[in-house]
Amino acid sequence: MKLLQNQLEVLNCAEVVTEESKAKYLSVSKQLEDLLLKQEIYWAQRSRIPWLKYGDKNTKFFHSKASQRKRQNHIKGIQCAQGNWVDKVEDIANVAIGYFDNLFCAGTCDQMEDCLNAVPRKVTPDMQETLSSEFSAEEVKIALFQMGPTKALGPDGMNALFYQRFWHVVGDSVVDDVLNFLNNGHILPDINHTNIVLIPKVKNPKIAKNFLKLFGY
Structure with missing residues (x-):
């Protein structure tokens, strides 16, 4: 070289x-x-x-690596929105939930029509009809079977593999609930629950902004 x-x-x-x-x-x-x-x-x-x-x-190598990662990921405490330091597990969880709830909430706009009128139309009537058509049971099944079977578990402890393996048992119930949401807009609140895992982005994180959020569905 x-x-x-x-x-x-x-x-x-x-x-x-x-x-x-x-x-x-x-x-x-x-x-x-x-x-x-x-x-x-x-x-x-x-x-x-x-x-x-x-x-x-x-x-010893394995244990040192495992201990190092545990120390790095352990959250001793965090600053809340008011600037107070909290170190109890429940309080840390509430700070994280509140931060990401505000981060991902929808904003308000009182001039939506003006905004939309300023954007050139790209969707033709035929495309709009296709996009607005109701979802089918087959589409729900295809989407579920395309999911990684061992990806993150949901709060119920079930991953995609469970539903794929026992589709003949739970398939109809899953399709009914999913289509009820996609086509009618109705969803059980518990289905929208998720696990939140905080991953430090910096060496000594002190505020919620210093963490990445990993969802488990």
């Missing part, structure tokens, strides 16, 4: 640029780029060697 870098410097400093020197420059640049990529892959693979070697054994 150093040899190629030196060659590039020499070619860059040349007073006369010819077609041959241009071709040489491109060739050397390509070789250097390939080596840099190989170096990146090499260090990426090497960084995983300790974990591959010791990670899934009951070793």
